[in-house]
Amino acid sequence: MRNGLRVFDAHIHLGEAAHSGRKQTPGMMLEQMDRHGVDRALAIPFPMVPSYREAHNLIGEAVRSHPSRFVGAACLSPFLPQAEYRDEVRRCAEEFGFRALKFQPQFQPLDPSSSRAEFMFEIALEHRLAVVCHTGSGVPYALPSLLMVPARKYPNLKIIVAHCGGGGMLLPEAIVAALFCPNIFLELSTLMPNHVHQVLAQVPAARLMAGSDLPENIDVEMGKIVNLDIPEVDRQEILWGTACRVFGDAG
Numbered sequence: 509m510r511n512g513l514r515v516f517d518a519h520i521h522l523g524e525a526a527h528s529g530r531k532q533t534p535g536m537m538l539e540q541m542d543r544h545g546v547d548r549a550l551a552i553p554f555p556m557v558p559s560y561r562e563a564h565n566l567i568g569e570a571v572r573s574h575p576s577r578f579v580g581a582a583c584l585s586p587f588l589p590q591a592e593y594r595d596e597v598r599r600c601a602e603e604f605g606f607r608a609l610k611f612q613p614q615f616q617p618l619d620p621s622s623s624r625a626e627f628m629f630e631i632a633l634e635h636r637l638a639v640v641c642h643t644g645s646g647v648p649y650a651l652p653s654l655l656m657v658p659a660r661k662y663p664n665l666k667i668i669v670a671h672c673g674g675g676g677m678l679l680p681e682a683i684v685a686a687l688f689c690p691n692i693f694l695e696l697s698t699l700m701p702n703h704v705h706q707v708l709a710q711v712p713a714a715r716l717m718a719g720s721d722l723p724e725n726i727d728v729e730m731g732k733i734v735n736l737d738i739p740e741v742d743r744q745e746i747l748w749g750t751a752c753r754v755f756g757d758a759g
């Protein structure tokens with residue numbers, strides 16, 4: 509709880525990052541969450557990992573040990589053989605109860621609007637997983653507008669635009685994508701408070717969620733929503749309600 513509000517951080521990473529050397533254990537993360545009043549978080553592997561299986565096992569164990577604190581997400585390269593990709597996503601959904609699949613075009617250069625990417629969205633749909641898509645760095649495949657294609661093709665799939673386009677230049681694209689596709693949700697990490705006002709002027713809070721990405725951002729990212737001059741109902745939706753509905757309320 510933060511200022512008496514329940515908080516769901518819709519974007520954190522657990523495990524080992526091969527690209528940065530960063531290591532984040534569930535225990536370290538829980539300490540940060542407790543310090544900053546985060547009740548629950550969507551735990552995602554880092555985009556580049558020594559072993560996606562180990563990353564999923566770590567997150568699966570964290571979800572098992574702390575079912576009210578962590579919701580699990582899978583992340584693996586879409587360039588793996590499709591049977592391998594499919595088996596691992598099934599394992600994450602069936603063995604660990606993961607609720608999301610992450611697509612990271614910055615490190616997985618695949619156009620999400622292309623037919624080559626359809627299998628990812630279809631596997632997610634099959635296991636009732638939401639798809640979290642990184643946007644911003646990694647353009648052109650990280651353009652928010654490209655997500656309108658799978659969102660239209662799979663109206664029952666929930667797609668989360670992580671980082672909401674990554675700020676200024678792509679923010680209007682993220683807003684337009686959400687306006688045209690009711691199954692697109694916006695995760696607000698990296699935006700400035702004025703950008704959040706800009707989003708809220710057009711997209712209802714029931715489609716918005718807060719995220720931090722990295723532990724050193726939690727205080728600022730959650731604080732910016734807590735302190736924003738917006739209606740309380742909107743604040744509750746952004747901090748808790750939307751993510752609970754999209755990723756399933758673990759109780």
Ligand SMILES: [Zn+2]
Nearest residue numbers: 519520521721
């Ligand atoms: Zn991230």
